[in-house]
Amino acid sequence: MYDLLLNQDESMIAESVREFLEAELPVERLRPNAKPIDYEAAWQSMAGLGWLGVGLPEQVGGAGLGLVEEMLILRECGRQLVSPKLLATMLAGHVAHHAGSNELATSFATGTAGAALAIDTEARGTGESRAVLTLDWNGSDSLLFWNEDGMGLFDAGSLSSAAEADCVDGSVTLHSASLATGLATAWVDAAEASLPRRAEVLLAAALVGLAEHACDLAVDYAILREQFGKPIGSFQAVKHRCADMAVRQRLAWHQTCMAALKLEAGAADAPLQVASAKLLAAEAAQENGRACIQIHGGIGFQAECDAHWFIKRAMIYDQAGGSMQLQSERVINQPMPQW
Amino acid sequence: MEFRDNPQEHAFREEVRDWLQTNRPKDRRPGDEDIAAQMGFDRAWQRRQYDGGWAGISWPKQHGGRGLTPIEQLIWSEEYASADCPLVHDSVWMALNHAGHTIIHCGTDAQKAFHLPRILKGEATWCQGFSEPNAGSDMLALRTRGEVDGTHLVVNGQKTWTTFAHLADYCELIVRTGEPGGRHKGLTWVIGDMHATGVTVRPMVALDGHLHNSECFFDDVRIPLDQIVGEIDEGWSVVLKTLEFERGGAAFSGFCQLAVHLEQLIAEARKPGATGTAMDDPVFANRLAMARARVQSLRALIYMMVEAAERDVELGAEGAILHLPYSELEQEIYQLAVDIAGPRGLVRQGGPAIGWHSLWLKSLSATIAGGTSEIQRNTIGERLLGLPRSR
Ligand SMILES: Cc1cc2nc3c(=O)[nH]c(=O)nc-3n(C[C@H](O)[C@H](O)[C@H](O)COP(=O)(O)OP(=O)(O)OC[C@H]3O[C@@H](n4cnc5c(N)ncnc54)[C@H](O)[C@@H]3O)c2cc1C
Numbered sequence: 001m002y003d004l005l006l007n008q009d010e011s012m013i014a015e016s017v018r019e020f021l022e023a024e025l026p027v028e029r030l031r032p033n034a035k036p037i038d039y040e041a042a043w044q045s046m047a048g049l050g051w052l053g054v055g056l057p058e059q060v061g062g063a064g065l066g067l068v069e070e071m072l073i074l075r076e077c078g079r080q081l082v083s084p085k086l087l088a089t090m091l092a093g094h095v096a097h098h099a100g101s102n103e104l105a106t107s108f109a110t111g112t113a114g115a116a117l118a119i120d121t122e123a124r125g126t127g128e129s130r131a132v133l134t135l136d137w138n139g140s141d142s143l144l145f146w147n148e149d150g151m152g153l154f155d156a157g158s159l160s161s162a163a164e165a166d167c168v169d170g171s172v173t174l175h176s177a178s179l180a181t182g183l184a185t186a187w188v189d190a191a192e193a194s195l196p197r198r199a200e201v202l203l204a205a206a207l208v209g210l211a212e213h214a215c216d217l218a219v220d221y222a223i224l225r226e227q228f229g230k231p232i233g234s235f236q237a238v239k240h241r242c243a244d245m246a247v248r249q250r251l252a253w254h255q256t257c258m259a260a261l262k263l264e265a266g267a268a269d270a271p272l273q274v275a276s277a278k279l280l281a282a283e284a285a286q287e288n289g290r291a292c293i294q295i296h297g298g299i300g301f302q303a304e305c306d307a308h309w310f311i312k313r314a315m316i317y318d319q320a321g322g323s324m325q326l327q328s329e330r331v332i333n334q335p336m337p338q339w
Numbered sequence: 340m341e342f343r344d345n346p347q348e349h350a351f352r353e354e355v356r357d358w359l360q361t362n363r364p365k366d367r368r369p370g371d372e373d374i375a376a377q378m379g380f381d382r383a384w385q386r387r388q389y390d391g392g393w394a395g396i397s398w399p400k401q402h403g404g405r406g407l408t409p410i411e412q413l414i415w416s417e418e419y420a421s422a423d424c425p426l427v428h429d430s431v432w433m434a435l436n437h438a439g440h441t442i443i444h445c446g447t448d449a450q451k452a453f454h455l456p457r458i459l460k461g462e463a464t465w466c467q468g469f470s471e472p473n474a475g476s477d478m479l480a481l482r483t484r485g486e487v488d489g490t491h492l493v494v495n496g497q498k499t500w501t502t503f504a505h506l507a508d509y510c511e512l513i514v515r516t517g518e519p520g521g522r523h524k525g526l527t528w529v530i531g532d533m534h535a536t537g538v539t540v541r542p543m544v545a546l547d548g549h550l551h552n553s554e555c556f557f558d559d560v561r562i563p564l565d566q567i568v569g570e571i572d573e574g575w576s577v578v579l580k581t582l583e584f585e586r587g588g589a590a591f592s593g594f595c596q597l598a599v600h601l602e603q604l605i606a607e608a609r610k611p612g613a614t615g616t617a618m619d620d621p622v623f624a625n626r627l628a629m630a631r632a633r634v635q636s637l638r639a640l641i642y643m644m645v646e647a648a649e650r651d652v653e654l655g656a657e658g659a660i661l662h663l664p665y666s667e668l669e670q671e672i673y674q675l676a677v678d679i680a681g682p683r684g685l686v687r688q689g690g691p692a693i694g695w696h697s698l699w700l701k702s703l704s705a706t707i708a709g710g711t712s713e714i715q716r717n718t719i720g721e722r723l724l725g726l727p728r729s730r
Contacts, residue, residue, distance in 0.1 A: 001348055001410050003341050004643040005652065010340055068340050219724045234727040236713070239720035246719055247664050250657075254639035255632070257340055265342040276632035328628035332618070336602045337635070339417040 002265075004257045006072075013069055017076040020049065025080050027213070027306045030171050039083075046086065047111025056093050060102050061109035067198060067260045071205040075253075078209020078285075081171055081309055084135045084316070087202055088115040088144040091195065095144070095153050098193045099186035104153075114138075115153065118145040118179055119320050128182050133165070134175045135316065145179060146321070151195040152184035169312035197263050197270065200278045200321045204256040207281035207317050211249040214285070214292035214310040218242055221296055232295070241291050248284040255280050269337040275330035282324045285314035352414050359422040362391055368425040371549035371697065378464065378506050381427040385435075385461025394459040395435060397589075402443050402451065403459050409648035413591055413641065420595035429503050429551070434458040434465040436589035438511055441528070441581045445569045450530065454509075466507035468498040468531060468555060469578070475500075476714050479522040483557060485514035485529065492516070492529060492567065494537075494560040500708075504553035505542040507533050511581060512562075517572050526574035528581075530566040537561070547700035590661060591641055597669055598634050600698070604676050605631065617679045626675050633668050637661070656722035663715040666705040673699040 006014070024045065029037045046052065055070045056062025063069070070090055077086055092115035093108035107113035116137035120130055134143060143154040162177035188195055219242050222233030232238045259277035262270040289311025293300040300307040318324055364384050369376035388394045396415050398404020407415065426432075439458045442450050457463035474481040483496025494514055504510070510531035517525015533540070537560035542550040569577040605627055608617035617623045640661060647654050676695040677684035687696045706712040720726040 001343050001345060001646075002642050003343060003646045004639055005646040005650065006340055215724075219726065222726055231727045233720070234729050236717070236729055239726050239729065240713070240716040242724055242726060243663075243716040243719035246724055247660055250660055251633070251636040251640060251664060254643050255636035258635065258639035258642065261340065261342045265344075267342075272631075273635060276635040279628070279632045280636055328625050328632075331632050332605070332624050332628040336605070339414075339421065 002258060002261050004254055004261070010068065010072060014072045014076065016049075017051070017073050018079070020045070021076055021080040021082065025082055027080055027309060030081065030309060031306070032303055043111060043114075051086070052089050052111050053093055053109025055090065056097055056105060056109050060093070060097055060105040062093070062105075067201060067264050068257075070202060071256065071260050074202045074205040075209040075212075078206030078313075078317075079213040081210075081313055084117050084172065084206075084320070085114055085141070087199075087206065088117045088135075088141075089113075090202070091115070091151065091199055092142055092144050092153055094193070094195055094198065095151050095186050095188050098188040098195070099153075101186055104186065113142065114140075115142040115144045117320055118143045118154070118177075119316075120145070120147060121176075128180060130179045130181055132177055132179045134159075134162075134177060135320075136173050137175055142185070143179065145181065145184075146196045146199060147181075148190060148196065150187055150189040150192075151199065152181070152187035154179060154183060155185055158183035158185075167316075169309070169316055171309065171313070172316060194263060194270070196321070197274045200274050201256060201260050201263060203317050203321050204252070204259065204274075204277040204281035207278075207285040207314060208249060208253045208256055210310045210314050210317070211245070211252060211281070211284035211288040214288040214307070215242065215245040215249055217307060218245060218288075218292045218295040225297075238295060241295065245284075245288045245291055248280075248287060252277070252281040252284040269334065272331060272334035272337055275327045275334070278321065279324055279327035279331060282314065282318040282327070286311060286318065289314050348410065348414065351411055352418060355415055355418045356422070358391060358393065359418055359424060362387055363422050363424045370694075371547065371551070374503075374506065374550055378430050378503075381425070381431045382461040382464075384425065384427060385431045385459075389460045394461075395439065397436075398439065398443060398455075398459075402455050409645045413645050416591040416595045419592060420599045423599070426592060426596055430464045430506060431461055432589070433467055433503070433507075433511075434463060434509075436584050437467060437581055438465040438509065440584040441511065441568060441577060444580050445528070445577045447565070447568075449565065450568065454530070463508045464503065464506060465509045465511060466501045466504045466533070466553075466555075467581075468501055468504075468510040468512040470500045471497060472499050476711055481513060481515060481526075482519065483512075483514045485516040485527050485562075487516070487564070487571070488561075490564055491561045492527070492564055492571075494529075494531070494557045494562060496557050498555040498557075500552045501540075501555050502552055502708075504533065504555050505540045505550065509533060510555070512557075513574055513578060516574075523575040525572050526578065527571050528568045528574035528577035529562055530568060531557075531560070531562060532566075535560050535562070546703065547697060551704075590665070591645075594637060594641060594665060597665075597672060598638065600676075601627075601630055601634055601672050604672065604679070604695075608679055623675070623679055626671075626678075630668065630672050630675060633664070637665055637668065656718070659715070659718050659722065662709065663712055663719065666709075666715075667712065669705045670702045673702040 024042050050063045051073050053062035054065050058064045089108050093105050096105035117135045118132040120132055145152055158180045159177045162175045165174045165176045167174035190196055222238050223231055225232050256277040259273040262273045292307045292310055296305055296307045299305045368380050395404030396407045397412050400406040442454055469478055471481050485492045485494050510533055512529050512531035514527050515525055516527040537558045539556040541554045543552050545551045677699045721728055
């Protein structure tokens with residue numbers, strides 16, 4: 001039986017991650033006139049708290065826990081729009097570990113090395129040279145890239161014609177570049193470890209976090225803002241929109257938990273569960289992100305209001321690891337699931 | 340959060356599967372066009388489950404049930420749906436999941452001794468007399484009167500939309516014994532004998548052409564006071580008990596059947612026809628994929644709820660989430676089935692045993708019965724999210 005209810009330890013982990021991020025990296029940091037954040041210090045703190053290696057074995061500097069704990073951390077990171085570097089570095093540790101580079105795995109687990117996501121812009125292509133978009137890549141980080149064959153790490157040498165591009169999500173730096181996929185410094189075949197599926201579960205968790213925060217902001221505003229002499233949340237058009245947000249994010253979350261457990265248990269229907277999770281989480285984050293802006297009215301359209309960040313980041317995480325379109329094809333092409 | 344590969348659960352699943360394979364009804368369940376025959380079929384199937392020791396799976400053993408844990412109840416529902424066993428939703432279902440549970444928790448010893456065995460054996464059927472012409476979503480506006488006269492309660496008033504009232508032996512009758520307009524105060528939950536003098540049932544033809552719901556008139560109906568469940572004037576707490584079961588494990592069996600139906604639909608959509616397969620159509624493929632993903636997610640929600648029940652964790656308003664997405668998904672899946680059927684979907688035949696068109700027509704009530712989607716959204720908005728009340 002799959003037990004999908006958080007136990008006490010798991011709730012404590014989630015709580016502590018949430019508290020840290022609310023204090024150190026709250027979404028408010030992204031406002032136009034917010035006081036600058038020392039991102040390097042925050043990164044070191046997160047590494048020090050053991051987040052990066054939480055799912056890695058202790059002999060490579062990890063905490064020896066699993067995908068569930070990684071997922072709980074990513075959900076909170078989604079809530080506060082933490083850089084996708086965190087997800088990439090977590091996964092980079094797994095790539096290094098599976099590829100037998102314990103030293104490299106340790107450096108990812110302890111945060112002395114970092115990794116950035118490289119999103120394939122031609123999801124259905126197969127060439128050796130891929131047009132990619134990197135997220136928050138600083139030039140020295142490793143790049144994390146995956147496709148259906150497996151997942152690998154790359155250094156700057158495998159990139160050509162890198163150029164900074166303007167991202168729709170202004171909180172993320174984007175580079176467009178060409179990646180030579182034959183030049184991986186470490187590569188793990190999908191047959192050996194289902195790291196691509198793991199990445200999708202973690203992206204789904206981050207998307208759920210986005211959906212949840214968008215809902216929270218919308219509900220808070222619906223209680224606070226008055227028009228026609230009443231809180232707008234007493235109008236059913238607003239209330240029902242909020243109820244739909246709540247339902248979407250919960251279903252996406254429970255599905256993400258199911259996907260994580262099935263993946264770890266090696267269940268035959270794990271691919272279906274993972275694709276369903278990524279699909280519904282992307283839908284929840286996008287729909288909730290849109291609704292959050294709508295419920296804020298005019299202020300929702302302004303940069304100073306936090307409402308706009310969620311749908312933007314949702315677009316990025318939807319594209320990473322295969323968009324809704326691709327996930328929906330996967331869902332329908334999988335065989336019938338058993339109970 | 341974990342996967343527990345529990346050998347006892349496997350063994351239990353095997354046991355259920357074997358029993359259902361051998362004992363499940365082999366004949367087709369009569370359709371809604373012959374409700375009386377359907378009722379006979381359902382009662383016989385219930386009796387067979389009783390004889391096999393599988394009646395009242397969620398009921399405690401001391402009341403003749405099987406006393407299954409929440410996880411075992413879910414496994415039973417899953418295997419039941421996989422074995423293509425008929426849902427006996429309307430007639431026996433109400434007795435087992437509504438009335439039975441209420442009597443177990445709130446009834447007197449005499450009520451338990453009389454009613455529980457009859458329900459388990461499929462000998463007595465029940466209907467739910469809550470809604471009235473002027474008390475639907477606003478159920479607390481109900482006005483049907485109950486006046487104490489010596490050893491009896493004298494009931495006058497009207498209930499409506501009462502499912503299977505014309506075939507039911509007993510009614511979960513909610514009457515106002517206290518002040519008129521008292522909302523949840525002064526209600527009484529009483530066992531109404533549908534064969535008593537003064538009860539008139541007028542069945543109504545529903546939009547699918549069949550008899551599902553009735554209007555029920557009560558004219559000076561005399562009900563012995565010992566038929567009251569719980570205390571007089573304190574019926575609201577009993578109503579909450581009744582509704583609790585409707586939302587709990589009893590909903591799982593319907594969900595499991597929906598999940599099986601969707602997989603049947605997907606298999607059908609892959610079958611080549613004159614112009615290729617329905618799955619070749621990207622719009623159908625996408626709708627089927629979304630429905631499949633949503634079924635998985637509802638299942639995940641149910642697993643979470645089952646685990647909460649297993650561990651005695653109080654979910655509160657969180658438990659109110661299931662009904663809304665489930666009823667809307669039910670509608671989408673059967674709509675999809677008739678859309679895929681195309682012009683053939685206009686003809687009332689074909690599809691699985693019951694027929695897609697019947698399921699589609701019936702599904703139009705899914706977002707009304709048991710609390711409309713609008714009321715569900717109000718509840719989620721107010722009770723779960725803390726938004727201000729609309730009224
Ligand atoms: C197939 C079926 C079987 C049923 N079986 C039974 C049964 O066995 N026993 C029984 O007691 N009842 C039964 N019912 C009745 C059911 O519970 C009611 O139909 C339901 O609660 C709605 O009440 P109503 O029909 O009076 O609609 P109304 O309450 O009049 O609602 C009409 C419309 O107004 C909307 N509305 C009402 N109030 C609000 C509000 N506050 N905010 C927003 N929108 C609102 C509703 O959502 C709906 O769309 C059954 C109904 C159906 C369809």
